[in-house]
Every structure is written in structure tokens, then in C-alpha cells.
Amino acid sequence: MLTLIFSTICSVIAGLGIALFIKMQRLKELTDKVFTLNASLEEMDEQAKLIIRTDIELNKTQEELDKKITGLSTLQKLSQEISTTLEESQIFKKIGNAYLEELGFEKSSAFLWNSLAREFHLYLSLGYNESESLKIKNTVNAEKDYYLDLMHGGKTASSVFIPKGFLAKEKICRLFQVNEFIICPIIPQEGNPGFIFVGTQNIETRITEGEREIITILANQIGQTLDNARLFEKTWRSQQELEIKVEERTHQLTQALEEVKKISKRKSDFISSVSHEIRTPLTSIKGYAAILLASKLGALPEEIRSRLEKINRHSDELVHMVNDLLDISRIESGKMEIRKETLSLKTIADKIADLFSEQFKIKNISFGINIPNDCHEIFADRSQIERVFINLVGNALKFTPQNGKIDIDANCANKIIQINIKDTGFGIPLDAQESIFEEFFRVDNTINQEVKGTGLGLTLVKHIIEAHQGKIWVKSKVGEGSTFSFTLKASE
Numbered sequence: 001m002l003t004l005i006f007s008t009i010c011s012v013i014a015g016l017g018i019a020l021f022i023k024m025q026r027l028k029e030l031t032d033k034v035f036t037l038n039a040s041l042e043e044m045d046e047q048a049k050l051i052i053r054t055d056i057e058l059n060k061t062q063e064e065l066d067k068k069i070t071g072l073s074t075l076q077k078l079s080q081e082i083s084t085t086l087e088e089s090q091i092f093k094k095i096g097n098a099y100l101e102e103l104g105f106e107k108s109s110a111f112l113w114n115s116l117a118r119e120f121h122l123y124l125s126l127g128y129n130e131s132e133s134l135k136i137k138n139t140v141n142a143e144k145d146y147y148l149d150l151m152h153g154g155k156t157a158s159s160v161f162i163p164k165g166f167l168a169k170e171k172i173c174r175l176f177q178v179n180e181f182i183i184c185p186i187i188p189q190e191g192n193p194g195f196i197f198v199g200t201q202n203i204e205t206r207i208t209e210g211e212r213e214i215i216t217i218l219a220n221q222i223g224q225t226l227d228n229a230r231l232f233e234k235t236w237r238s239q240q241e242l243e244i245k246v247e248e249r250t251h252q253l254t255q256a257l258e259e260v261k262k263i264s265k266r267k268s269d270f271i272s273s274v275s276h277e278i279r280t281p282l283t284s285i286k287g288y289a290a291i292l293l294a295s296k297l298g299a300l301p302e303e304i305r306s307r308l309e310k311i312n313r314h315s316d317e318l319v320h321m322v323n324d325l326l327d328i329s330r331i332e333s334g335k336m337e338i339r340k341e342t343l344s345l346k347t348i349a350d351k352i353a354d355l356f357s358e359q360f361k362i363k364n365i366s367f368g369i370n371i372p373n374d375c376h377e378i379f380a381d382r383s384q385i386e387r388v389f390i391n392l393v394g395n396a397l398k399f400t401p402q403n404g405k406i407d408i409d410a411n412c413a414n415k416i417i418q419i420n421i422k423d424t425g426f427g428i429p430l431d432a433q434e435s436i437f438e439e440f441f442r443v444d445n446t447i448n449q450e451v452k453g454t455g456l457g458l459t460l461v462k463h464i465i466e467a468h469q470g471k472i473w474v475k476s477k478v479g480e481g482s483t484f485s486f487t488l489k490a491s492e
């Protein structure tokens with residue numbers, strides 16, 4: 001019985017042992033699982049922390065990016081605003097509160113160095129009242145050497161970066177009443193440099209690299225605009241000076257012209273009255289000579305006749321000269337009446353050929369006319385234009401030696417006809433070519449000593465052509481000949 005009980009107990013104990021063992025096994029398994037779970041939980045926790053950290057970082061970057069974009073667009077607007085400004089004082093006025101606040105700064109100052117006064121001048125002061133601005137200006141000037149060094153170093157200082165040797169952050173913050181700031185040099189190519197200060201009182205704001213870059217770009221832009229303004233002012237000033245000079249000169253010239261006109265009128269009046277005075281006795285001399293030559297007062301001995309003929313010839317020349325003088329003064333004073341009509345150049349040229357035919361024959365000069373059909377109708381005063389031809393062809397004849405050649409030709413363009421009278425005469429030296437149209441000018445050479453003349457013919461011709469709104473000029477080479485050219489309006 002005992003044995004049975006013992007064996008039963010034994011078997012119960014064995015059963016319990018097995019059950020315990022199984023439970024132990026199960027417990028171990030469970031403990032292992034809990035451990036693994038704990039490890040995964042920790043891992044997950046780490047990952048969650050990482051995600052949160054990354055999210056914060058991302059948000060920060062996004063914020064900075066947004067700030068940078070706002071900064072850049074504000075900078076663009078501001079640059080546009082100031083780059084069109086050409087007055088130094090206006091440049092800083094354009095940098096208004098709104099722009100700087102958009103950039104995140106409520107306080108701002110800008111200084112330019114005045115090398116004559118050897119001090120900084122305050123050009124911009126935003127966020128400060130008058131006495132604060134004055135205090136800032138005075139303190140900056142008291143510590144000017146630091147700011148000058150900063151400008152010459154060309155580096156941007158900020159609350160996160162203070163160049164070596166520059167003022168301490170706290171000092172600047174105190175002076176400009178800010179918590180964070182940027183100070184950037186303004187360096188134009190010409191003229192005085194300066195610097196711009198921007199800052200904020202916001203204790204949460206930290207100056208970023210992007211903000212430093214934006215303010216540096218703004219300072220460069222101000223430097224360039226200052227250069228443009230100075231260049232513009234320089235150009236504007238010299239233009240003003242030039243205008244004043246031109247005005248003064250014009251005034252002087254107008255006065256001189258008035259004087260010349262007065263003198264010229266006096267001269268014309270004098271020539272005109274003298275010519276009139278001479279013409280009356282000349283007519284009597286010519287009249288008496290003609291009566292005597294006609295033997296109306298009895299036959300004349302040959303000696304007296306030849307002298308009388310001389311008197312007659314010289315009187316003719318004098319009358320001719322007096323008439324030319326009178327005509328010149330009439331044209332000069334605008335008293336010569338010009339009666340314009342349609343004329344044929346061909347007809348005038350033929351008339352001239354006829355007039356000088358004897359002289360051409362005597363000197364064996366060939367005379368050619370080449371006037372195209374579509375270039376021969378002019379609108380001018382007949383008797384005046386005939387005098388032009390007579391004078392020019394007469395001169396060509398006078399100054400062309402035996403067996404020479406004289407040609408008249410014409411060409412036209414834009415309702416203007418150009419007439420050329422060309423000879424193979426002695427030619428005119430270059431230095432005399434400008435003067436031959438002046439009154440009484442005759443080239444000083446042996447030919448002119450033999451050939452008679454007054455030096456009035458070309459003056460009269462020029463006056464007549466100009467009274468017809470034409471131009472006259474000469475091209476000549478000594479020993480080869482001369483070409484006198486003039487223009488007249490073609491008939492409509």
C-alpha cells in the first residue's frame with residue numbers, strides 16, 4: 001500500500017516536475033520574446049526620434065528657403081527701384097521701410113565717407129528718431145577708423161561673424177539697438193565708399209548665410225548705382241557747361257553778325273551812292289566823246305580820234321564796272337528783283353555761242369555744248385542767268401590761250417540742274433580758288449597783268465546764283481584748266 005502511495009506520489013511529483021519544466025521552458029520563451037520586443041520597441045523609438053529630428057530640420061530648411069526666396073524677390077524689387085535712380089541723394093530714399101521689413105529688418109542705416117570733411121555722412125536712417133540717428137552718426141564718426149578698416153577690407157560683418165579687429169558684437173548691438181545685425185561695405189568704383197547696416201531687435205532671429213548674401217548683393221547694387229549717378233551727373237554737368245558755352249558763343253556770333261550786317265549795309269550804301277555819282281559824269285563824258293567821234297563838231301585829226309576812241313573804250317569799261325557794283329549792292333541789299341520763268345538752257349547756251357563766236361574764231365577756240373534734253377529747263381531770271389553765262393564763258397575765253405577748248409555741259413538729279421563750264425585755260429592756283437568770288441579779287445600773276453578786269457564778275461555771278469538758291473564752286477589746276485560749276489532749280 002505504502003509502495004503504491006509512494007509510487008503514486010512519485011508519479012505525481014514526476015508529473016509536476018514535467019509540468020514545471022514545460023512551464024519553465026514556456027517562461028523562458030516568453031522572456032526571450034519580451035526581450036526581443038523590447039529591443040524592437042527601442043529601435044522604433046530611435047527611429048521615431050530620428051523622424052522627428054529630420055522633420056524639424058526639414059521645416060527649418062524650408063523656412064530658410066522661404067526666407068531666401070522672399071529676400072531675393074525683395075532684393076529684385078529694390079534693385080529695380082534704385083538702379084533707375086540717377087541722383088545720389090535719391091538712391092537711399094528709395095530704400096524704404098517696407099523693403100527692409102520684408103527682408104526681416106526693422107532698423108537700418110547707411111553712411112558714405114566724405115573725404116573732404118573726413119567724416120561719415122548719414123544717408124539713411126530707418127527705425128530711429130532724430131536724436132537716435134544723431135547719436136549713431138556721432139558714435140560712428142568717433143569710431144570711424146574701425147568702419148574705414150571694415151570698408152577697406154571689403155568684408156561683410158554680422159552678429160555671427162565679426163572680422164578680426166572690428167568692434168565687439170555687444171557694442172554694435174547697443175549702439176544700433178538691435179539683437180542681430182549685418183554691416184556691409186558699399187564700394188563704388190569711383191567716389192567715396194560707405195556701408196549699410198541692417199538689424200533686428202527680434203531675439204528669436206538668427207542671421208543666416210542667405211541674409212548675409214542678400215545684403216552683400218544689395219550693397220554692391222548701391223555701389224553700382226552710385227557709380228551710375230556720378231557718371232550721369234558728370235555727363236549732365238559737362239552738357240550744361242557746353243550748352244552755356246554754345247549759348248554764349250551764339251550770342252557773340254549773333255552780335256558779330258549784326259555788326260557785319262551793319263557794316264555790309266553801310267558799304268553797299270556807300271558803293272551804291274558813289275556808283276550813282278560816277279555814272280552821271282561818265283554818261284556826259286561818253287556823250288561828248290561820241291559827239292566828237294561822230295565828227296559833229298568838225299573833222300578830227302587822227303591823233304585826237306584815236307585818243308577819243310580810248311576815252312570811249314575806257315568809259316565803257318567804267319560804265320560796265322559801275323553797273324556791276326550797283327548790281328552787287330542791289331542784290332546784297334535785297335533790292336534786286338528776280339523774275340523767275342521757265343528757260344531753256346540750250347537756248348541760252350546757243351545765244352552765248354553766238355555772242356562770243358567772233359572771239360572764239362580769233363583765238364581758234366572750240367566751243368562745245370552738251371546739254372541733255374531732260375536737263376535743260378530751268379526756273380530762273382533770264383537776264384540774270386544770261387549775265388552768269390556771259391561772265392563765266394567770258395572769263396574762260398579770257399584765260400584760255402589760243403587753240404584751246406571751252407565746253408558747257410549739264411546734268412540733273414532731284415529737280416536740281418548742275419551746269420559746268422569747262423576750259424583748258426591757265427588754271428587757278430589752289431590758294432586763290434577760295435578768294436576768286438570775293439569783290440575785286442584777281443589772281444596776282446603775269447596773265448592778269450595783261451588781261452583787263454575788275455575782279456567783280458565772279459562776285460556778281462555768285463550773288464546771282466545764291467539769289468536763285470543755287471551754289472557755285474570751282475575746280476582748277478594750274479596749266480590744265482578750270483571748271484566752274486553751279487546749280488539751279490529745274491523747271492517743275
Ligand code: ADP
Pocket residue numbers: 391395396397399423425426427428436441442443444448452453454455456457458459482
Ligand atoms: P576779272 O575777270 O574781271 O578779273 P572775275 O571776278 O571775273 O574778275 O575773276 C576774278 C579772278 O579769277 C580773275 O582775275 C582770274 O584771276 C580768275 N579767273 C576767273 N575765271 C577764270 C578762268 N576761267 N581761268 C582762270 N582764271 C580765272
